[in-house]
Amino acid sequence: MKKTIKKSWMIASALTIGMAVLTPLQAGATSVEPTNGVTVQIEQQITGTITSFNGVGVGIKGRDGKNYYISFSKFSDEQLKQMRMNIVEGQEITVEGGVVEHYADFYTFEDYKKELPKNVPNEELTKLEKMFSEVKKLEKEASKTKEMEEAEKKYEEFNKIWEEMYKITKPYIIASWQPQPFKEFLENYGFSENNIVIAENDKKELKDIYEEWVKLEKDGQEEKSKEKMKAFKKVLQPYLDELNPPETFEKYIEGVNLEISTEDLAKLKDIYEDIQKAEKDDNYELYNKLSTEFYNILSQFIIPPTFEEYMSRYEFKVNKADSKQLKQLYEEILKLDKKEDSTKVEEKWGAFDNILEPYFEANREILISASKLTINGQEYLPR
Template sequence: MRKPIKKTWMIASVLTLGMAVYMPLQAGATSAETTKDVTIQIEQQIKGTIKYIEGDTITIKGNDGKNYYIGFHKFSEEQLENMNFVEGQEIFVEGSIVEDYSDFYTFEVYKKSLPKEITKEELTKLEILFNEMKTLDKEEKYDEVEKIYLEMEKITKPYVLANWQPGSLEEYLEDFGFSEKNIAIQQKDKEQLKVVYEEWIKLKKDGKEEKAQEKFDEFYEIIQPYLDELYPPQTFEEYMSDMELDITKEDLAKLKTIYEEAQKADNDSNDELSEKLWNDFYGIISTYFKPVSFEEYMSDLDFKISETDSKQLKQLYEEVLALEKQGEDEKAVEKWEAFYNILDPYFEANKEILISASKLTINGHDYLPQH
C-alpha cells in the first residue's frame, strides 16, 4: 500500500494549480558543504533497482534501502526513449537533491518546449515571469499564478499558433474510430463538418478564442449523434456484469429502476436529480461490498512494521469496519486518525528522496543531458 502523494506539475501549455509540497527533512542521501553564507550541493551517487516508471521520472529502491524519486527532466525525449527503462533494472544515477516535486520543472526544462522563434528579450521576460509564478505557486496564491501564466501565454501563443499545422478533417475524424464500428457519417453532415472545422482553425489561428469555441461546440453538435452510436449507453445488465456481488432479486429490481431513472436524468441534464439517484444506487450496492481483510489492506506496503504496531493497527482496522457497518461514521473517522497516527511515521521514514538526475548509467551506457 503506497500512501497517496499528489504530484502536480506546471507545464508549458496547461496551467496546473495546487502543487503539493514535500520537504525531505531526513534526506538520507543528502551531502552538502557549507561555507559561511554559501551552501554547495554535492552530487549524489545512487545505485538501485527500478520500481516504478512514470513518464520522465522513475522510482528506485536504492541499495542503501532508501526510496528515490528520480527526475530526468534535463534529458531529451530521444535520450529517454533510448534509456528504455524496465521495472527491475539495476541503474546508477548521479544527481542533486531537490526539496519539492515542482523543483524538477526549472526554466531550462520549460524552455525546451518553447518555439525556437522566441527572441532573447522575450526569453528574459518569460524567465522572470516563470520564476515569479513558481514562487506564487509555493505560496498557494493560485489566482496570481493564473494571471502570470496568462501573461506568459501572451508571449508564447502567437508563435505556437504560427507553427500549428492542424490535420485534415478526415484525419481528425479517423481518431474517433467510427470506421472500426462501421459507422458512416452522412455526406451532408461531412460537408457541414468540413466547413465548421476550417472556420474553427481560422479563428484559432487568428486568436479569436470565444468565436473558435462557438465553432468547436457547433462541430460537436453535428457529430454528437454519431458519438452516441459509437458509445451507446450501457444497459443495467452490462453495468452489473463485472460485479461479483450476491444481490437479492428485490434489490436488483430496485437498482435497475434507479439506474434507468438516473440515466434519463443525465440525458435531461437534471443534475440535482441525477446526483440523488446515483447516491441511492450506490447506497444500495455498497451494502453488498465485503471489506478487505487487514492483511490484504496492508499487503502492498514496501516497508516492515513492528509486531507491536501491527497488532494495534489490526485492532483499529477491525474497529473501523465494525463502526462503518453500524453507520457510526464520525467514530470511524477517529479510529482512522488513530490508525494513521501509528502508520504515518513509517511513511515519513520511507518517503522518497527527490533527485534531479545529471547522469545515468544503464545497460553499460552513460547518458548526460544534451544542451
C-alpha cells in the same frame, strides 16, 4: 502505499498524498568545502533495482537499502520513448542526480518557460515566475495537509493562479499559434486506421465548423469558440461512438463483481445511462450529481477489506503492539462508517495515521532528479 488523505474505507487506498520531504544531506549525498567556506552540494550516484516505472520515472530499492524515486524530467520525450523499451522491474540501474525536496520540484520554471511562445516579454516572464513559485508553494502545502477541506482550499487557490497565468500567456500563445489544417486535425482521431468512414456531407460540415472555430480562437472569443467546438463534437459523436463504443452497463457491472439486488440493478442501469448522456452533453453538473447518486447505491454492496487485507497494501510491516492498536481502530472505523458518522471516522483515521507515521518516515522515498542514467550498460544524458 502512502498515507491517506481521504478518510473513508472505500477510497482510503485510492487517494494518497506525497510524503517525500528530505534535504540532500539526509539522503546521503556528498558535499565539498570550497576555499571560500561555502558548502556546495554535488550530485550523487545510486545503484539499485527498479521496483516500479510510471512512464516518467522509476522507483528503485538502492543497494544501501533505501527507497528512491528517480525522475526523468530532464530527459526529452524521444529519450523517454527509447528508455521505456529497456526498463523492466527487477532490473539494475545506476543513477546520477541531485536530491529534491518535493515531487513538485521536478517541474521547474525553466521547464514551464520552454513550453511558452518565444514572444512573451521579459516583464511578463518576471510576473509568471513569481506566480509559478506561488503555485509550487501551494502544491507542496496541499500535499502535506492531512485535512481534505484545507487541502481542497489550497488546490482551489492553486487553480486560480494557474488561470491567471494562462490569461497572461494566452494572447502570446494565440499570436504564435499555427492551427493544423482540417484534414490533419481530423486524422488525429484515428478514424481511417480503424476503417471508419465519415460521410462527405458530415465532413464538409465539420470542415466549415472547424474553420469558424479557428477564427473565433484567434479573435479570443472564448465562449463562442467553446460553443463552436461543441457543435463540432455533436456532428462527430456518432463516429466517436463507433471508434470507442461506450461501455455498456452490463459490461461495467460484470467488472465490479458485486452481489446487487435486482431492484437496485435496475436503478443503477437507469442512472448509468443518464450519466453517459450527461457526459455527451457536457453537462458536468448533472454528471457529478448522478455519479454521486450511482456510487452511493453501489457502495452499499461493497464489502470492505479485512484489516489484514488493508495492511497488506503497505510495503512495510508494523510491530505487534502497533498492529493490535491499528486493528482495533480499523474495526471501529468500519462500524462508524456504516452509521455515516463522518466526524468520528475522521478522528479515528487521524489516530490510525499517527501510529503509522514513524513507518512512513522510515520508508520515505528519497527524490532524485536524474542527470545521468545507466541501463543495461547504456548511458543516457539529458538533451
